[in-house]
Amino acid sequence: MSSKQQLDALAAERSHNATLRKFILLVAMLGGVGMYFAHALPKSIDLHVATDMKAGDTVRFQDGQATVPDVNVYGFAYYIWQQINRWQADGATDYGQQIFRFQAYVTPSCRAQLEADLDSRYQAGELRQRTRQMTEIPGLGYAANRVLPDGQAAWTVLLDMQLMESFRGQPVKDAFIRYPIRVVRYDVDRERNPWRLAIDCYGSHRPARLDVRDVQDASSGKTEANLPSTVTPAALPRTTGDAVDPNAAPTPTPLQHSGAGTSAQ
Secondary structure, X not given: OOHHHHHHHHHHHHHHHHHHHHHHHHHHHHHHXXXXXXXXXXXXXXXXXXXXXXXXXXXXXXXXEEOOOHHHHHHHHHHHHHHHOOEOOOHHHHHHHHHXXXXXXXXXXXXXXXXXXXXXXXXXXXXXXXXXXXXEOOOOOOOHHHEEEOOOOEEEEEEEEEEEEEEOOEEEEEEEEEEEEEEEEOOOOOOXXXXXXXXXXXXXXXXXXXXXXXXXXHHOOOOOOOOOOOOOOOOOOOEEEEEOOOOOOOOOOOOOOOOOOOOOO
């Protein structure tokens, strides 16, 4: 083989090696980009499925999170708030136990409000041997206008509830109250709070008494003729306009559906 042929073979080999290096570099870059996107993908998906989901419905995700259907937000607020306000035997022990039991489902600020209410009621003698239950008023359950958006990841849920308390077996309170419960997305330990939602108490609103006539009309199946207000959308029972102080210390009064006592929480 002549020297020219040797030089040509060497040049061809160098060209082949250069091409091979470029190919290896390209593969490495593609691999690096693929690893970056694989790392950026969410490791888990936060899925909220509506109870009324139908064939053909789609679920939208963003950063591993799906939008929370309004009916799910309402159901969460109703269940957690009802359980916190459930004193089966003695409010002096049950109230604190319920706050502790559901602490993963309330924000720290809301827990502080609940504990302050617990202390206030205990000092006023409102808990000892007192039972409490809270139920949804018949005919005033979930509706789309009961869940109001309150920012990008928060809602205000309007719960129309009947609050009943008894002392040593004797009824001392029976009130119809609207609770404007604020619900927020809350990323905590999923083993303790799989919903990844939390109650933030009342937000900037306050509970208010419901107009008894509206409650009676709704319970009997009559059409609701209602007025909007700052917290109440159209087509919901109007409130009496009286805000309810959750920390007020009520005195036992005769049982009245218009609301015995002055405290809503």
